[in-house]
Amino acid sequence: MTGATLHDVHFIEPARTRNYLNVDYGVWSWLLTRDHKRIGILYMVSASLLFIIGGFFAIMMRIELLTPEGDLLTSDTYNKFFTMHGIVMIFFFLIPSIPAVLGNFILPIMIGAKDLAFPKLNLLSWYLYMIAAVMGLVIIITGGVDTGWTFYTPFSTQYSNTHVFGTTFAAFIVGFSSILTGLNFMVTVHRMRAPGLSWYRLPLFVWAIYATSVVQLLATPVLAITLVLLMIERGLGVGIFDPALGGDPLLYQHLFWFYSHPAVYIMILPAMGVASEVVAAFTRKKIFGYKFVAFSSLAIAFLGFLVWAHHMFVAGISVYAAMIFAFLSFFVAVPSAIKVFNWTATLYRASVSWNTPMLYILGFIGLFTIGGVTGLFLASLGLDIHVTDTYFIVAHFHYIMVGGAVMAYFAGLHYWWPKITGRMYPEWWARLAALLVFVGFNLTFFPQFLLGYLGMPRRYHAYAPEFQVLNVLSTAGASVLAVGYTLPLIYFIYSLRFGRKAGPNPWGAVGLEWTTSSPPPKENFHETPVVTWDAYDYPAMMKAVGDTQNV
């Protein structure tokens, strides 16, 4: 190799000063923007605020659980806190985080498009999200809600005297934000790919977001219907779910999980997409088994619709129904395993960089693996009876949601931060934060597996004294985790002004987003790119670099 490196691989014309950030100024240029990049930033700011609010509830719960007695919060307050932690984190952070923040910003650039297919619809999605978020905040301030994020009936319809109606209405509205975003991405991927960018040349992030969009589009309306039925029962006393009125509470659970199980995949599929991008970029290698990874996303999206009743093994479904749902649940483990094996195999004979995004993703693979295999425990009927509704469940889904989805979100933020802002974050601090998050996470949630098997039920404000040691460990871990999450907030803001200028391709990565300037111009590319290479085609890039040198 001569002096050129992969960092030189980009196809931009001489730097232009105008980019999407400085093309317009003023509040209205943001609030009325139709630029997918600016909308991505709007989502980033609002989702971060909600992450902080959801995190506050988590911290308060962990402090309460330091002692077996319920001594810091009242029972009602504690119940409201875990409810609002769940609602805020799931509906307002995890579901929109990767698709609406990173997907919004990067997906159109990845496929060489100027914007999403429906820019105004995209802005409307953000406004729906904000309306729901503001409703949620008003509800929190005026007393909150205590049903658990699952809104199980008849508790939610007849017994709770908190803001159930308003909260379900907010969830109903934010659902439409999710549906419209999914629709937008789906049409964009079908209709707006650059010339030459065939399906099998798409980055795996695009495949993952596409699969997610399918789930958003098909599952979320069921949630909307379910919540409307719930509001009708609560508001008008029509018997749908409440047996005292002739309804069936298990019907509610079936309908709720028909959405909410696929919703797990709305949260984790985009994370898998980020993992594939980062693994490819930081090993400088094509993802091992590209097509297997791509189709495993679609397989997960499809199978995710067939397993919902595994949340109900002790709820009163028949033995044979339970067997069928358990059987199908093991199926959905296969495509997840395929991804883990393929990411691992990609590292073989690679050029592995230990930069922050890769650290997060290596952590992601490990934590997702633990979250995945403990899912096998829960899908196993005889064992699920003991561990369901205990801290084992809490640990399991936090390994998937936080260890998986949030780790991947942070990986993606660091990976695309130079593209989004044009500045590098401070690498040393970022590595430290990644380490703190990994250690803090495991210290917080691993003890909860043990607690669960010992029999500590979830959603307990006070608990039996023998569970204290593990709870103290968990709270200690949560404080480490809190520091780990606070650091990026500080250094990201710091880097906006003081960060090193990134240049178009700081990672020496391939992919259309690294061929345009950082930050990108308003229209993403000055000329429509023509794609003649496969995704992650490093050899072709190297050849291109070699050719530049020979000229």
Next chain:
Amino acid sequence: MMLADFPLFPEQASSFARDVDTFYIFLTVLCGTVSVLIFLVIFYFAIKYRRTPQNEVAQEQEPPKALEIAWIVIPFFIFMGIFVWGAWLYFHLSRVPDDALDIYATGKQWMWKFQHPSGQREINTLHVPVNRPIRVTLASEDVIHSLFFPNFRTKADALPNRYRTMWFKATKTGRYHIFCAEYCGTQHSGMIGWVEVMEAADYQRWMAGGAEGSLASQGEKVFQKYACHTCHTIDATGRGPVLIGVYGSTVTLSDNTTLKADDNYIRESILNPQAKLVKGFQPLMPTFQGQVNEEDLLKLLAYVKSLGAMRLPPGAAPQQPPAASATSTRGTP
């Protein structure tokens, strides 16, 4: 800290506990080994192939198809093995032994009420004999609760307006936790109690003390209090079906379908008699929805069950009114 002070398993106190723990340990070892292997491979590759000036670019390789197929097919068969083991345990747990002792449990915000066939009532404490299968018939008075015995490795949700059964066989005397495992409102974490597992002789002694007659005999009083006996007579002359021998039998309904008269059928026939009308009877019975509380319902159920164990004289069919007196004045169960 001593390892003994730091248990990883709750004490095994039921016939089911050891089976569940064995399965759990197997899964932990299997999944733990696979996970650790994956982590080791990741670390090994990430260090061995770390980026250096000599290793700026990866060496591409053509992925062998056989490897992909292997790591699809092998996990699949392992998963199926796990499924079969877990399903076998579950199936075992769903089959209540015939000689089980009956206990009736009601969840209510925020307490557990237990009723014994011998008539004892307890709140948040349950006395059971050791080494005897116990069948718990479970319902809720309000929201969904879940009766959880960690030391027995079993739980079941208590649903409003529906009976469910769960069973266990305690194998060790002692005092063990009862938790509510399904979030049920303010005092969810206070909806806890103790199950006292006693030697058979101690249990007999406990049973002998302080009950106002057996649950079935209390049920008979409730039966009379609501004047059920005026229609459900002991011979076939009443307006409602004779209840002797009904429980557990096959009943023919007015639309000619048949069903087994189980707990939920008896419950529904009291609360909503018109829902499933016995063939040959008129819909005369009033609804008792909202009038009979859960405890009285369980007493009635115990009484009807006790009648179910009786046998009618040969030739008499309890579900059918005798032809001679089959008039339009007959009611329903």
